[in-house]
Amino acid sequence: MNSILAPLRVWLAVSLLWLPGITKAAFFFDRDIEYIDVNLDEVGNNFNRNITVRFKTVCELSGCNPVGRGQDYRFGVSSQDEGEGRGKPSLNRDGLSTFLRRVRFQSETGRKYTIYSNGWNNWSSLFEAPEKVARERTITFELRLKKSGLTNLKPGQYRSVYLIGLDDEQTQYHDTLEIRIRKKANRTAKISNLKDVSLSQGSTGNYDARTMSFCVYVSDGGKYLLRANGGHTDHNNEFNLSQGSRRLPYQIDFRSNRASWQTGIKPGAGVTGTGSNKENCGGKDNAEVRVTLKKQPSDGGRYQDTVTLTVTPS
CATH class of the missing domain: 2.60.40.2310 (Immunoglobulin-like)
Incomplete structure (x- = not known):
């Protein structure tokens, strides 16, 4: 008996279903x-x-x-x-x-x-x-x-x-x-190591410029604004030393981290610098002011002024 093998065809229907x-x-x-x-x-x-x-x-x-x-x-x-x-x-x-x-x-x-x-x-x-x-x-x-x-x-x-x-x-x-x-955490700034500045006569008889170094700390080591205000500012907006009613004009220059001098700063005007993130500047001052007489005194006696320096973060 001969057997005939018929091929079996199976159709598989596949539906694609999107399931949310x-x-x-x-x-x-x-x-x-x-x-x-x-x-x-x-x-x-x-x-x-x-x-x-x-x-x-x-x-x-x-x-x-x-x-x-x-x-x-x-x-x-x-x-x-x-x-x-x-x-x-x-x-x-x-x-x-x-x-x-x-x-x-x-x-x-x-x-x-x-x-x-x-x-x-x-x-x-x-x-x-x-x-x-x-x-x-x-x-x-x-x-x-x-x-x-x-x-x-x-x-x-x-x-x-x-x-x-x-x-x-x-x-x-x-x-x-x-x-x-x-x-935001508030940035803080502090100035320290300020000293008195005394002008003395040089070999020519004139009073020479004097420089004072100091420390400016800024909490993040960033920029600051420095202002200087004198006790005897005149109508020309100049710093003055005083002896009674006598006045002797002088100039203040400023620099930060031994950069170029910012010369002839005006009372109350802001100048910029970069602070140290160490409160004592690591024992190394990072700012300077230079005091220069604009006119030599014609008489003797003691001339003086008090300058207030303030710093704020900028």
Whole structure:
């Protein structure tokens, strides 16, 4: 008996199914915390600061959106950390009004969204990212802050507001970026090792110039502004030595770290230098003033003046 072997053909139907449950909207890149450092001495009662964030549209999984549909996104702010995961969190606003006046952003199409204003907060309206695959985007947020809500902070302390990004498709996946508004540590400066300067007659009979060195400390070793004020400044805005009613004009020059002299500084006018980050300058003075008579005295006696030097970080 002959057997005939017929080939068996098996048709396997494969359906590609997009499962929303496996997608994940990948929002904020690189970081979970963003710092905004504020020097309160340099701002008014209300002031703006901007941050730019990077986020990625659609999802992290390659090919997770084969039908080419766009993803709808929203942003919001909260006073508490909403973490990341499924679901659309409620937005808490407790305490934000003490230091925050407004948060807004502008989409790539130019539309402006306000997501917080004077104690009111809500999700932004939807904006769509129509790419079929994940693509990185950037958006800049403008925060309008209140100085009064930050003044009681110590340097290095901060107030937090949480920026929430939401994929408002079926997954409703959200992610959180903490924004810390931090009080900048105050820079300090100090002057030390000042000495009396006595002018004496040289071989020609004239009084020679004299130089005095001293130390200027700046907490971060940065720039400072020095001002000199004399006790007998005249109507020509010149320094003067005094003996009773007699006046003898003189000049003060200044230099920092043995750079070129800044000559003929005026009373109260600021000149710049670079400080040391060591309080005693490591035992080596880093600034000098030079005193020169502009007119030789015609009589004897003791002429004198007291000059006050002040330094402030710049």
